[in-house]
Amino acid sequence: MAGYGVVIPALNAAATIGAALNSVLAQTVKAEAIVVVDDGSTDDTAAVIDAMNLPVTVLRQENAGPGSATTKGFAALSTPFVATLDADDLWLADKIEKQLGYLNRHPATAGVFTHWRTFRGDRPDLPEAASVAGWSRTTMMIRQEVVLTVGPIIDPPGGRGEMIDWIARVREAGFVLAMLDDMLALRRIRPGSLSYGRDPERDRGYLQVARLAMQRRAQNKAGSS
Amino acid sequence: MRHTDVYAISSKDIVFESFDGEAVVLDLSSGKYFGFSDSGSRIWQALSSGVDAQALIGLTAGASTIGPAELEGFVSQLLELGLLVGLDAPPQPLPDELLAELAATSEPLTVNVHDDLADLIVVDPIHEVEEPVGWPAVKQAS
Numbered sequence: 001m002a003g004y005g006v007v008i009p010a011l012n013a014a015a016t017i018g019a020a021l022n023s024v025l026a027q028t029v030k031a032e033a034i035v036v037v038d039d040g041s042t043d044d045t046a047a048v049i050d051a052m053n054l055p056v057t058v059l060r061q062e063n064a065g066p067g068s069a070t071t072k073g074f075a076a077l078s079t080p081f082v083a084t085l086d087a088d089d090l091w092l093a094d095k096i097e098k099q100l101g102y103l104n105r106h107p108a109t110a111g112v113f114t115h116w117r118t119f120r121g122d123r124p125d126l127p128e129a130a131s132v133a134g135w136s137r138t139t140m141m142i143r144q145e146v147v148l149t150v151g152p153i154i155d156p157p158g159g160r161g162e163m164i165d166w167i168a169r170v171r172e173a174g175f176v177l178a179m180l181d182d183m184l185a186l187r188r189i190r191p192g193s194l195s196y197g198r199d200p201e202r203d204r205g206y207l208q209v210a211r212l213a214m215q216r217r218a219q220n221k222a223g224s225s
Numbered sequence: 226m227r228h229t230d231v232y233a234i235s236s237k238d239i240v241f242e243s244f245d246g247e248a249v250v251l252d253l254s255s256g257k258y259f260g261f262s263d264s265g266s267r268i269w270q271a272l273s274s275g276v277d278a279q280a281l282i283g284l285t286a287g288a289s290t291i292g293p294a295e296l297e298g299f300v301s302q303l304l305e306l307g308l309l310v311g312l313d314a315p316p317q318p319l320p321d322e323l324l325a326e327l328a329a330t331s332e333p334l335t336v337n338v339h340d341d342l343a344d345l346i347v348v349d350p351i352h353e354v355e356e357p358v359g360w361p362a363v364k365q366a367s
Contacts, residue, residue, distance in 0.1 A: 136343045164345045169320065203253070207242040210258035211249045213342060 001102075003032035004081035004096060004141070006167055008071030010036050013087035014044040014189060022052060023090040028097045032218045035059060035076045036087075037069040045087075067162035074147045082142055087117075088188040089138040094182035099141040102180060110175035112141035114184040131142030131183035135141065137163050139185050146175055156212075160205035226358060230278035231316050232300070232309040239308055243270060246326060250308055258341030261309065262332035264291075268299060269336070271323055278314035284324065287331045299334040306338065 006024050011015050017036070024034055034056045038046055040063030049058055056096035059072055071082055081103065083096060099112045106112075139162075150173055153166045170177060234241070238254040250259040261269055264286045271281060278300055282293050289308035303309045 056343060133344075164342060167345055168342055203240045204242055204252070205252050206253070207249050207258075208244075210251050210260075210342065211244055211247070211340070213258075214249070214260045214339065217339075 002080040002100075004018065004029075005033040005035065005077035005079035006031045006083050006085060007070055008034070008036045008085045008087050009039055009069030009073065009137075010041060010045050010087035010136050011046060011069075012038040012041045012043045012045060014041070014048045016088040017045055017048055018052060019050070019084055019089050019090060021052065024085065025091075026053065026093045027091065028094050029100060031083075031096075032079050033057065033071040033077055035164070037073045037140075039063050039066065041067040059143065065158070065162065066137070067153035067155040067166070071152040080144050082144060082147060084137045086136075086138045090119075090186040091138075092184045093184070096141070096170065098180060098184060100180055102178065103141070103143070106178065109178050110146050111170065112138060112178045112180060113139040113141075114180045114182055115139075116185040116187050117183055118187045118189050120189050133179050134185060134187070135163070135167055135179075136187070136188060138177055142170075146170055146173075149173055149175075156205035156208035158203075158205040158208075160203070161209040162205070165208070165209040165212060168209070168214075172216065175187065189222065197206075229301070229316050231275055231312045232272050232278070232299070232303075233275060233312040233314075234273050235242035235307055235310040239349075240270075241253065241273065241348050242340065251346075252338075253346070255340075256346035257338055257340045257344065259306065260337045260339065262314040262335040263348075264327060264332055265299065265328060265334045265336055267323055267327045268296070268334060272303065273313065275314065276319050279320050280316065285328045287328070291327075291334070295334055299336070302336055302360065306336070 006033065008020060010197060020032070024031060036049055036058045037047060038058060038060045040061060046058060058078065059076060061069060061072055061145065085091060093148050095114060102112050103109060113134055115131040116136070116139055117131045118129040140219055150166065153162050155162045156165065167177070239250065239252055241248060241250040243266065246266060248261045248269045250269070268281060272278060278296060282292055282296055284291050
């Protein structure tokens with residue numbers, strides 16, 4: 001099987017990055033490269049990774065958002081497949097094996113996502129939530145050509161929705177994306193993470209993503225007429 | 226019978242923002258989003274902030290004026306799309322700057338519905354977390 005690399009953007013993730021990395025190392029198919037991009041953390045994220053003494057490359061940048069950090073990680077990889085993971089989420093051990101298997105059986109498919117469910121705090125084994133389709137960074141595995149063609153992941157103002165925008169752009173570029181029914185990742189819910197709670201400021205990110213989609217549509221229309 | 230035609234945004238799942246005068250509305254529960262013409266953006270802003278619809282009839286919009294049938298059709302669309310609801314409340318005043326902005330428009334009143342991001346937005350559970358309810362409360366696309 002062709003090799004894959006992993007990108008994990010991390011912002012103040014000292015409490016969770018160890019578990020995330022261990023879930024990568026526990027994969028039944030091992031990664032060729034693991035890149036953590038520290039997005040300007042002010043906690044011990046870097047020290048925690050360092051202390052684990054793992055084969056992990058840590059890159060740092062001034063805080064610029066998870067999309068920017070992921071893009072920086074993409075640039076550091078040269079593997080034919082790229083998988084991404086949020087620093088507070090977890091993969092199940094056969095996630096990558098199933099995704100690589102799928103992509104090898106479907107050469108025309110450019111990327112594959114999986115179902116996931118949520119968990120709270122340090123209780124990953126409590127099946128307290130339903131399995132849902134995860135169109136997300138944590139569940140994504142794509143071919144390298146997608147990254148090279150579609151370009152950077154852009155963080156909308158406020159920080160939400162950058163993956164929606166990027167996945168939409170991947171589709172618009174004509175790439176076929178698939179969704180596995182298997183539940184292969186866990187999303188952590190904790191106060192203070194970007195994904196917790198409702199925030200009108202962050203809903204603005206979604207609105208910006210919608211606006212960008214309309215602008216691209218108008219441009220394509222103008223370009224094709 | 227109500228003596229005024231006053232409306233409000235129908236629910237907390239309807240969020241909107243004006244980007245340089247261009248209104249973008251998103252229904253978080255369905256994942257659909259809505260784009261407006263330039264005059265539509267202005268009228269959406271007025272209606273969603275409680276301006277009496279009757280007060281908009283006859284206003285100058287570009288080379289023409291807003292007719293009662295055109296406005297009624299536009300309001301009906303916004304009600305059918307679930308973006309606005311009728312409100313029994315005193316109308317808000319029409320802001321002066323809106324008159325000038327409306328006069329500078331060039332397109333007829335329109336709203337366009339887009340659902341190409343719906344599967345991505347609806348399954349994104351971010352906006353549905355409320356502690357006492359538990360997790361997740363992902364709504365199904367209609």
